[in-house]
Amino acid sequence: MKGARIIAVGSNADINKLAGPSTQRIDLKGKSMVPGFIDNHAHFQEEGAYWTMELRFDGMDTRKKVLDAIAAKAKATPNGGWVYNLGGWSPAQFSDDKREFTREELDKVAPNNPVFLQFTRWAQYLNSKAIEQLGLDKMTEPWIERDASGRPTGITRVAGRNILFNKAGFLKTENGGKAELPADVIERNQKAMLKDFAIAGLTASGGQCLWDDLYRKFQREGTASMRFFCFRTVTAGGRGAGVFERQLAEVPMLRYHDGDEWMDNANYGERFPGGGGGDVLAPGPEPIAPQAAWDQWGQFGLAVAKAGIPAQLHTVTEKAIDAQLDQTEKIARQVDIRPLRWAFMHMEAVTPEQVERMKKLNMFLAINPRETVSGGLLHQIQGDKAFGMPPLKEIQDSGIMWGLGTDAFEVNQFRPFQTLYWAVTGKMVGGTVVNTHTISREHALIAHTRSNAYLFFRENDLGSIQPGRYADLVVTDKDYLTVPAEQIKDIKSVLTIVGGRIVYDASKDAPSTSTR
Numbered sequence: 001m002k003g004a005r006i007i008a009v010g011s012n013a014d015i016n017k018l019a020g021p022s023t024q025r026i027d028l029k030g031k032s033m034v035p036g037f038i039d040n041h042a043h044f045q046e047e048g049a050y051w052t053m054e055l056r057f058d059g060m061d062t063r064k065k066v067l068d069a070i071a072a073k074a075k076a077t078p079n080g081g082w083v084y085n086l087g088g089w090s091p092a093q094f095s096d097d098k099r100e101f102t103r104e105e106l107d108k109v110a111p112n113n114p115v116f117l118q119f120t121r122w123a124q125y126l127n128s129k130a131i132e133q134l135g136l137d138k139m140t141e142p143w144i145e146r147d148a149s150g151r152p153t154g155i156t157r158v159a160g161r162n163i164l165f166n167k168a169g170f171l172k173t174e175n176g177g178k179a180e181l182p183a184d185v186i187e188r189n190q191k192a193m194l195k196d197f198a199i200a201g202l203t204a205s206g207g208q209c210l211w212d213d214l215y216r217k218f219q220r221e222g223t224a225s226m227r228f229f230c231f232r233t234v235t236a237g238g239r240g241a242g243v244f245e246r247q248l249a250e251v252p253m254l255r256y257h258d259g260d261e262w263m264d265n266a267n268y269g270e271r272f273p274g275g276g277g278g279d280v281l282a283p284g285p286e287p288i289a290p291q292a293a294w295d296q297w298g299q300f301g302l303a304v305a306k307a308g309i310p311a312q313l314h315t316v317t318e319k320a321i322d323a324q325l326d327q328t329e330k331i332a333r334q335v336d337i338r339p340l341r342w343a344f345m346h347m348e349a350v351t352p353e354q355v356e357r358m359k360k361l362n363m364f365l366a367i368n369p370r371e372t373v374s375g376g377l378l379h380q381i382q383g384d385k386a387f388g389m390p391p392l393k394e395i396q397d398s399g400i401m402w403g404l405g406t407d408a409f410e411v412n413q414f415r416p417f418q419t420l421y422w423a424v425t426g427k428m429v430g431g432t433v434v435n436t437h438t439i440s441r442e443h444a445l446i447a448h449t450r451s452n453a454y455l456f457f458r459e460n461d462l463g464s465i466q467p468g469r470y471a472d473l474v475v476t477d478k479d480y481l482t483v484p485a486e487q488i489k490d491i492k493s494v495l496t497i498v499g500g501r502i503v504y505d506a507s508k509d510a511p512s513t514s515t516r
Contacts, residue, residue: 001471004261004499008467026495032479034445035463036203036472036498037416038452040366040405041270041312041345045210045228047086047409048193049179049186050171057089058413061430063097067109074110082130082170084116087410090373091119093429101125103154116168120374120411122281124156124164134167158282187214194218194225198504200415201474201493204462206266206312206405206455207231215263224262225503227472229456231269231312232256244296247273251303256310257457261470261499266456267312270345272300275324278317280348280389281374283381286317298327305335310457311342312366318349325357338362343455346370346407348378348389352398359400364455367392367447368407372422375434386434392423393437403451404444420444420480421489441481441488471500 001007008018019025047054055073057066073083091098106115106127114130131137136144136152143160145153156164165171171179179186190211197203209215209230218224232254236246256265271277274296276289304311315324324344331337338361344350345366358365367390371378379386388394395402404423408414413429422428423444426435439447453463461470475495478487496504 001497001500004470004501006465006467006469006471009465028475028495031475031477031494032481033465033473033475034201034480035449035465035469036474036496037201037448038403038456038463039202039205039207039408039414039416039448040343040403040452040455041368042205042207042406042408042414043410044193044197044205044207044408044414045190046179046208048190049181049210050086051189051193051196053189055083055085056409057085057093058415059418060089061093061095063091063094066094067105070106070115071109074113074115077113079112081113082116082168083110083113084168084170085118086171087118087120088373088408088413089119090376090429092376092432093373095430098430100155103127103131103152106154114168116164116170118161118410120281120370120377121161122158122374122377124161126152126154126156128154130154130168134164183214186211190214191223195504195509197414198225198496198498199493199509200417201476201496202414202416203227203472203474203496203498204229204452204456206269206452208269209263212263219262222501225498225501227261227462227498228263229266229458230259230263231267232265233268233271244273244300248300248303251300251307251309254307254309261461264456267310267343268304269312270314272297272304272311272313274298274300275327276320277314277324277346278320278349280316281370281377281381286319288319289323294323294327297324298330301327302331302334305331305337305340308340310340312345312364312455313343314346315344316346316348318351318354321347321350321354325354328361328363329357332361341401341455341457345405350390350395352391352394355395355398355400359398363400365395365400365402366405366455367395367402368405368412369419369422370407370411371434372406372418372428373412375422375428376432379434387426387436389435391437392435392439396439396443401451401454402447403455404447405452415489416448417480417491418489420448421485423447424488425485441485445480471497473497477506 060066114133115127116130117125131152143157145155147153204227206229234247234250274293315321341364343364343366346368406412406414424441426433426438428434450463453459474493477492477494494506
């Protein structure tokens with residue numbers, strides 16, 4: 001490496017010829033190295049605003065560890081203060097007890113604090129203090145589970161999520177999801193998040209960018225440790241007369257790929273006005289948007305295409321994918337979108353036929369497998385069809401450009417090796433097989449590195465270990481390509497390098513202080 005980039009790759013003898021008296025040598029002692037991981041779609045900056053305040057369970061493999069963490073957080077929180085978790089885990093990950101949490105066990109570990117735990121937006125688990133503070137005893141909504149006597153059990157379901165968030169008030173956000181917290185708190189939380197990403201080997205991600213000034217400050221200070229490829233959208237919101245027209249008028253003013261190697265406006269995302277993406281985790285018949293809404297989606301998409309803007313779009317169910325493809329094909333008959341690398345993301349229910357339609361348009365398929373934490377729930381709702389949701393092998397064999405991400409944090413964990421474990425073994429957290437359309441280790445690794453670099457038009461800078469690329473590198477404690485498949489999820493970074501600078505060194509840095 002020289003400066004931020006790799007200048008040569010080869011044998012020790014070849015590389016030593018390039019070294020000078022001031023060259024820093026790092027002996028990896030035979031350990032393996034992979035490119036820095038790139039997540040194609042996540043909500044890091046939004047939810048990272050609460051990083052040291054929220055209690056998370058990513059990687060905790062027993063119920064006891066979680067209850068102990070709740071107890072410790074409660075002791076460190078003033079009486080009456082919320083102890084909360086926003087998702088990214090599943091009861092299925094616990095080896096000792098996979099049941100849902102009850103109010104009684106949460107009362108035992110946090111008797112003086114309201115507790116709110118969320119399982120991937122599907123369920124919320126509350127203790128008695130939270131039930132009292134939220135007024136659930138006085139509410140009659142069907143999403144509140146009750147025992148035989150009519151007393152709330154402490155479990156609520158997905159329909160009540162937003163109501164409970166608003167009542168609890170521990171998430172204070174402005175329009176657009178930006179946290180209303182003091183600047184020093186935001187900075188502390190974002191720095192802690194970046195440290196945990198470095199520990200996980202994450203070096204770049206796509207997603208909504210909310211704290212541009214703060215991240216530019218990190219660059220000026222020389223402490224930036226992760227690259228962000230920002231999704232930007234129009235600012236006009238709400239409903240009513242004239243809103244859509246104002247949104248359309250904004251499109252020609254949007255600017256993309258005008259940033260630098262640390263932060264760039266990469267895609268329009270994640271939704272066009274109109275239409276909808278659906279949800280494979282929603283029980284019952286899938287609601288279909290009226291044709292007028294899809295026509296609006298197509299009209300807006302045409303404006304985006306004419307402006308030459310790349311887009312990454314939320315779509316999940318088979319019917320929603322078909323509807324968005326119908327509109328995209330209409331757009332492509334008027335504007336050549338192939339150079340724009342438009343992407344559909346999430347895509348659990350995509351079919352091989354839909355993959356072929358996307359391939360003809362040079363589209364990118366961004367897989368964000370919630371199944372790593374909610375695969376059991378997907379099977380409960382979709383039955384055996386879930387074993388091929390998404391059909392990874394068929395996607396890989398089709399030749400389409402595609403990549404892996406997470407959509408973290410509410411609906412998924414964020415660790416790349418946990419995602420690779422799912423792609424290679426088909427197993428979710430806890431070890432249950434939820435997908436049988438698996439792929440090779442090599443293809444999974446490419447999907448989480450080089451392919452995502454292509455999505456963001458950075459294939460000549462990122463995603464591979466070769467001369468000219470940025471030196472974004474992860475040295476691992478085990479060899480990903482040879483370790484038993486069951487151990488892939490447990491692989492850890494011992495050294496993470498971004499732009500030629502060490503951002504995590506397991507031999508020197510303190511372990512993560514977050515509950516991750």
